[in-house]
Amino acid sequence: MWQRGGMLSFPASRPNAYTGSPLDRAAEKREDAEWIAHALRDPETLFAPVWRSRSLLRGLEDGAPEAVLLAGAAAHPLLGAGRGTGGEDASPWAFLGLWEQKPVFAVDVSHEDEPPVPEGAGSFSDLRQVAGLLPAGEASVLAHARGLMHWRVKHRFCGICGFRCEPHSAGHVMKCVNCQTSHFPRTDPAVIMLVVRGDSCLLGHNIRFPTPMYSTLAGFVEPGESLEEAVRREVMEEAGVAVGRVVYHSSQPWPFPSSIMLGFHAEGLTEAIRVDETELQDARWFSRGELLRHKELGFGLPRVDSIARRLIEDWLHA
Numbered sequence: 173m174w175q176r177g178g179m180l181s182f183p184a185s186r187p188n189a190y191t192g193s194p195l196d197r198a199a200e201k202r203e204d205a206e207w208i209a210h211a212l213r214d215p216e217t218l219f220a221p222v223w224r225s226r227s228l229l230r231g232l233e234d235g236a237p238e239a240v241l242l243a244g245a246a247a248h249p250l251l252g253a254g255r256g257t258g259g260e261d262a263s264p265w266a267f268l269g270l271w272e273q274k275p276v277f278a279v280d281v282s283h284e285d286e287p288p289v290p291e292g293a294g295s296f297s298d299l300r301q302v303a304g305l306l307p308a309g310e311a312s313v314l315a316h317a318r319g320l321m322h323w324r325v326k327h328r329f330c331g332i333c334g335f336r337c338e339p340h341s342a343g344h345v346m347k348c349v350n351c352q353t354s355h356f357p358r359t360d361p362a363v364i365m366l367v368v369r370g371d372s373c374l375l376g377h378n379i380r381f382p383t384p385m386y387s388t389l390a391g392f393v394e395p396g397e398s399l400e401e402a403v404r405r406e407v408m409e410e411a412g413v414a415v416g417r418v419v420y421h422s423s424q425p426w427p428f429p430s431s432i433m434l435g436f437h438a439e440g441l442t443e444a445i446r447v448d449e450t451e452l453q454d455a456r457w458f459s460r461g462e463l464l465r466h467k468e469l470g471f472g473l474p475r476v477d478s479i480a481r482r483l484i485e486d487w488l489h490a
């Protein structure tokens with residue numbers, strides 16, 4: 173199909189991880205200070221605590237984790253003295269949106285040695301390790317909270333003049349108290365691509381992979397570069413393969429700490445591989461048959477909840 177120029181829009185086989193948020197972001201509420209102050213005091217309001225980039229989960233030991241959001245008295249200690257004032261920033265917080273009409277906030281409690289959550293509420297864990305086991309909407313909300321809080325705690329000072337920044341717009345803008353510059357949450361685009369040539373696709377074994385696993389190539393988009401150009405440059409840099417057509421597949425938020433993965437299928441124009449050894453230990457063309465027998469052949473593929481795996485599977489089963 174590929175070779176006949178039927179390139180390719182593979183149907184989305186399933187939603188990517190961290191998508192499908194149940195939240196209405198209700199951005200118009202961010203400027204309504206009175207509504208926000210009321211919501212912060214409302215016992216129905218839900219808080220997603222983030223502690224040192226970890227998310228509050230329970231049920232891990234049973235292999236069926238779920239997100240824990242706190243409300244009412246259980247949530248009081250999270251915001252401490254800064255509760256509802258919007259000014260002081262001991263516990264940075266931001267309004268995430270409405271979940272079935274209930275306001276949801278993220279709050280970062282990293283400054284506490286012991287996170288201020290009730291006994292038995294759950295434990296703080298790295299979302300990336302368990303996202304595939306969580307209900308999709310919950311993974312999305314926790315990723316949203318973690319990404320936004322990462323930005324909040326890293327932008328306490330102005331990148332222009334070095335003075336302190338204060339939160340505005342319910343935690344979505346950090347404004348310098350001196351030069352008045354507004355700083356906004358950032359998302360860094362990264363491209364991730366499956367290069368296909370005939371009946372084979374190009375996968376690499378990254379030097380950082382702990383196991384014999386082969387995955388798609390990926391890299392950050394640079395300033396002044398289109399996504400297609402970034403795909404072609406990364407593949408040339410990492411594997412020495414020239415790429416022709418580039419077709420968008422799907423995207424996946426990757427707020428670890430602040431990226432979005434933009435997935436593509438790309439057409440390999442050349443076959444010879446020249447591996448960039450600072451990035452990859454190995455890169456190879458794999459046939460469909462080899463990928464289908466990967467376990468038998470002794471190598472792994474990316475996690476089933478990754479966009480890398482979806483790019484591979486959607487090509488494999490097209």
Ligand SMILES: [Zn+2]
Binds near residue numbers: 330333335348350
């Ligand atoms: Zn400034």
